[in-house]
Amino acid sequence: MSVDYTNGELQTVVAARSLAGKRSCFIGVGRPSTAALLARMVHNPRLVLVYESGTIGAKPYHVPLSIGDGELAQTADLVVSVPEMFNYWIGPGRVQVAFLGAAQIDPQANLNSTVIGDYEHPRTRLPGAGGAPEIATGCAEVVVIAPHSKRTFVQRLDFKTTRGERTTLVITDLGVLEPRDGSLCLTAVHPGVSVDEVRENTGFELAVSESLKVSEPPSTKELNALRELASR
Amino acid sequence: MAQIVSLSEAVEATVQDGASVALEGFTHLIPFAAGHEVLRQGRRELELIRMTPDILYDQMIGVGAARRLVFSYGGNPGVGSLHRFRDAVEHGWPRPIEVEEHSHAGMANRYVAGASRLPFMVMRGYEGTDLAAHTNVATVICPFTGEQLAAVPALNPEVAIVHAQEADRDGNVQLWGIPGVQKEAVLAAQRSVVTVERIVDELELRPGGVVIPGWVIDYVAPAPGGSLPSYALGITERDNDFYREWDLISRDREHFQAWMSEQGLLG
Numbered sequence: 001m002s003v004d005y006t007n008g009e010l011q012t013v014v015a016a017r018s019l020a021g022k023r024s025c026f027i028g029v030g031r032p033s034t035a036a037l038l039a040r041m042v043h044n045p046r047l048v049l050v051y052e053s054g055t056i057g058a059k060p061y062h063v064p065l066s067i068g069d070g071e072l073a074q075t076a077d078l079v080v081s082v083p084e085m086f087n088y089w090i091g092p093g094r095v096q097v098a099f100l101g102a103a104q105i106d107p108q109a110n111l112n113s114t115v116i117g118d119y120e121h122p123r124t125r126l127p128g129a130g131g132a133p134e135i136a137t138g139c140a141e142v143v144v145i146a147p148h149s150k151r152t153f154v155q156r157l158d159f160k161t162t163r164g165e166r167t168t169l170v171i172t173d174l175g176v177l178e179p180r181d182g183s184l185c186l187t188a189v190h191p192g193v194s195v196d197e198v199r200e201n202t203g204f205e206l207a208v209s210e211s212l213k214v215s216e217p218p219s220t221k222e223l224n225a226l227r228e229l230a231s232r
Numbered sequence: 233m234a235q236i237v238s239l240s241e242a243v244e245a246t247v248q249d250g251a252s253v254a255l256e257g258f259t260h261l262i263p264f265a266a267g268h269e270v271l272r273q274g275r276r277e278l279e280l281i282r283m284t285p286d287i288l289y290d291q292m293i294g295v296g297a298a299r300r301l302v303f304s305y306g307g308n309p310g311v312g313s314l315h316r317f318r319d320a321v322e323h324g325w326p327r328p329i330e331v332e333e334h335s336h337a338g339m340a341n342r343y344v345a346g347a348s349r350l351p352f353m354v355m356r357g358y359e360g361t362d363l364a365a366h367t368n369v370a371t372v373i374c375p376f377t378g379e380q381l382a383a384v385p386a387l388n389p390e391v392a393i394v395h396a397q398e399a400d401r402d403g404n405v406q407l408w409g410i411p412g413v414q415k416e417a418v419l420a421a422q423r424s425v426v427t428v429e430r431i432v433d434e435l436e437l438r439p440g441g442v443v444i445p446g447w448v449i450d451y452v453a454p455a456p457g458g459s460l461p462s463y464a465l466g467i468t469e470r471d472n473d474f475y476r477e478w479d480l481i482s483r484d485r486e487h488f489q490a491w492m493s494e495q496g497l498l499g
Contacts, residue, residue, distance in 0.1 A: 069470060070469065081340075091355070126313075130336055134335055
């Protein structure tokens with residue numbers, strides 16, 4: 001039986017699957033947070049969620065709006081200060097996976113979350129680095145979750161906020177990219193998405209894997225859990 | 233020893249035009265009431281310092297109170313942009329603003345150096361990013377291993393203002409929940425103000441609670457509900473709806489000014 005779902009839902013489901021078997025994951029707000037909560041519900045109930053606000057082992061029932069919602073502190077195994085979070089936990093590599101987002105990503109998976117346009121006279125001032133630069137060099141595996149568009153996937157970043165060397169997966173609403181020989185390569189498309197469609201939405205020359213896969217559609221169990229989570 | 237005074241007295245005694253002020257709070261315990269009092273007293277030309285300038289700094293920037301911002305993440309968490317901050321950087325409205333930005337790890341370590349009264353802290357970071365060329369960071373060589381590390385300069389604001397759940401009558405403060413960098417900010421600053429939800433006869437120490445003794449604080453001021461629409465864990469709840477509403481209020485200059493005027497915050 002096929003179930004109707006959106007590509008956004010599939011993106012969240014694919015991101016959640018990437019956390020099966022992982023020990024700990026650093027997450028920001030929005031889709032990454034939803035994916036990590038879904039992973040705990042469906043794939044990995046022991047997954048330790050770490051938020052940069054200092055909550056380690058948070059077990060929120062609701063998808064938090066901010067990384068500092070009260071529920072995170074109330075359900076955490078421990079709550080630490082910001083200096084402790086970065087100096088004791090992230091820097092030494094104690095958190096295995098990081099979920100990051102960005103406004104721009106280049107073929108080497110470097111990220112921009114600082115400005116669009118010139119730094120001194122930006123066309124769009126973005127929020128800035130936050131924790132991303134040290135999270136991306138501290139965690140062993142970085143998973144980038146981003147919308148797939150030419151604006152996001154660019155040949156050259158306007159500003160390099162965060163280094164891409166540790167990126168293992170880029171999960172979009174069209175498919176999945178992985179680094180191959182130092183540049184991102186399309187390794188899976190979501191059901192119903194063509195390679196041409198991905199190419200049209202990518203601002204750099206897109207490498208495509210010879211063994212290109214089609215993402216498994218959400219199972220009924222995954223979709224029900226995701227929708228139940230969203231309705232809380 | 234901390235003096236327990238009214239909020240207006242505490243702000244008047246510490247924040248002058250041109251001051252460098254850190255109103256800290258990492259999504260939790262953001263000192264909104266104190267920031268609003270700074271605006272009511274009409275302070276201008278401020279250097280505003282904070283890891284995560286959110287709605288409060290958007291308001292202060294939007295009325296033109298800041299000449300400079302030192303920060304690491306300027307967004308409305310979970311919602312999107314800070315429109316007044318963007319307007320100031322992108323279009324110089326209502327006045328141009330100078331920015332100095334770091335990563336969270338960089339800012340946190342700048343406070344640690346400041347609180348330790350050390351000139352700088354070392355960390356791994358900045359290398360290989362464009363941030364390094366646009367901010368105040370240097371490299372040092374470890375004298376023991378030869379490793380090249382980033383050095384970030386101490387941050388010692390003239391004034392730090394933070395919010396906490398409670399203080400006793402001697403001005404000893406306790407906060408709990410997400411602790412952010414509040415203790416570091418107070419210890420790094422030359423003068424400090426802590427606003428509190430309540431004054432109690434005796435602090436009841438809590439697991440994970442952070443105590444800041446009254447003898448390192450200059451002023452404690454009662455400000456019940458003083459971190460709303462942020463929150464004080466166990467006492468008030470984060471007003472997530474307002475964080476979403478702010479996106480609409482702040483998007484348009486006139487709408488923003490009308491709202492600030494209604495709240496008596498145009499100074």
